[in-house]
Amino acid sequence: MNLEILPVTEPKPQITDESSLVFGKQFTDRMFVMEYDTGKGWHSARIQPYAPFSMDPAAMVLHYSQEIFEGLKAFRRPDGSVAMFRPADNVRRFNQSARRMCMPEVDEPFFLDSLLELIRLESDWVPRSEGTSLYIRPTMIATEPMLGVRPADQYLCYIILCPVGAYYKGGIAPVKIWISDHYVRAAEGGTGEAKTGGNYAASLYAAREAALKGYDQVLWLDAKEKRYVEEVGSMNMLFLYDGKIITSPLHGTVLDGITRRSTLTLLREMGYDIEERAMTVEEVMAGAQNGRLQEAFGTGTAVVISPVGSFCYKDRCVQLGDGQPGELTMKLYNTLTGIQYGRLPDPDGWIITL
Ligand code: COI
Numbered sequence: 001m002n003l004e005i006l007p008v009t010e011p012k013p014q015i016t017d018e019s020s021l022v023f024g025k026q027f028t029d030r031m032f033v034m035e036y037d038t039g040k041g042w043h044s045a046r047i048q049p050y051a052p053f054s055m056d057p058a059a060m061v062l063h064y065s066q067e068i069f070e071g072l073k074a075f076r077r078p079d080g081s082v083a084m085f086r087p088a089d090n091v092r093r094f095n096q097s098a099r100r101m102c103m104p105e106v107d108e109p110f111f112l113d114s115l116l117e118l119i120r121l122e123s124d125w126v127p128r129s130e131g132t133s134l135y136i137r138p139t140m141i142a143t144e145p146m147l148g149v150r151p152a153d154q155y156l157c158y159i160i161l162c163p164v165g166a167y168y169k170g171g172i173a174p175v176k177i178w179i180s181d182h183y184v185r186a187a188e189g190g191t192g193e194a195k196t197g198g199n200y201a202a203s204l205y206a207a208r209e210a211a212l213k214g215y216d217q218v219l220w221l222d223a224k225e226k227r228y229v230e231e232v233g234s235m236n237m238l239f240l241y242d243g244k245i246i247t248s249p250l251h252g253t254v255l256d257g258i259t260r261r262s263t264l265t266l267l268r269e270m271g272y273d274i275e276e277r278a279m280t281v282e283e284v285m286a287g288a289q290n291g292r293l294q295e296a297f298g299t300g301t302a303v304v305i306s307p308v309g310s311f312c313y314k315d316r317c318v319q320l321g322d323g324q325p326g327e328l329t330m331k332l333y334n335t336l337t338g339i340q341y342g343r344l345p346d347p348d349g350w351i352i353t354l
Pocket of ligand 1: 071072200233234235301302
């Protein structure tokens with residue numbers, strides 16, 4: 001398939017104050033778009049000016065949420081070049097989500113090349129200040145106008161870009177986590193491990209309740225027993241417990257996070273034992289109180305590494321250590337961002353420089 005490049009006639013003003021960047025609010029000049037029809041396959045791939053879509057009100061995505069997305073970042077390096085972190089892994093996961101949601105897969109080499117070409121064309125939009133990056137959002141939606149419940153025959157796949165600052169307003173500040181004993185995000189056999197919008201929509205009610213009580217995020221327990229900690233929606237959870245790392249196994253309800261995978265590799269390289277096992281909420285709460293739980297942090301593309309300051313479950317709240325980011329958490333944050341921004345070597349070959 002050919003990739004057509006259409007000109008931008010009315011460029012947006014460039015960002016002058018990078019300190020005002022808010023996550024996911026401001027978009028660049030161009031986007032990648034391609035279309036799919038059953039029998040014809042993917043076609044009309046192009047990089048075009050960023051613009052709204054016009055869509056039939058019966059488009060299936062609007063009714064039955066047949067949608068998937070990805071999140072990855074491009075980073076400005078000290079020499080001015082732009083680097084991407086493991087983009088092929090995101091493209092692979094995009095196709096895994098597509099299979100789960102009965103959507104057409106993309107041609108991985110073509111999609112990755114198109115993504116890199118888009119970043120090259122938009123490289124002026126990659127911000128330069130500490131902690132900023134260009135967030136990349138590949139998305140696929142079912143566009144066929146049809147109210148029957150079945151996989152659609154028409155899709156739109158697109159990539160949009162936004163220059164971003166830190167995901168949380170407090171930057172690397174520790175987050176307050178509410179462990180929900182009532183609401184659940186994903187059940188075994190469901191769509192929990194797919195990156196599909198419905199999983200995020202399902203999390204909003206509990207997240208709003210948590211926010212009203214003064215918490216930053218919800219930590220989800222397993223749907224069956226409501227006993228084992230799983231993930232925080234926008235991040236996987238890792239625990240430093242008795243000197244070992246514990247994280248939920250990937251058994252269908254937890255996203256196979258690329259930052260999670262990279263962090264586990266770094267931890268193995270640092271000599272830590274990793275236990276991918278179900279950890280009970282009691283272990284977390286008691287561990288925070290008796291000191292066996294030394295650190296806890298989330299991992300994700302948007303958040304990178306996010307330290308947890310406290311957990312609240314039912315009527316009980318526990319602070320972790322002195323409530324400040326732990327030593328290992330900070331070391332991982334500095335190592336990962338060091339690799340991404342080119343301050344540290346990249347021994348595992350995760351970086352592609354444009
Ligand atoms: C990411 O970390 O890229 C995510 O997709 C999480 C969130 C912003 C939805």
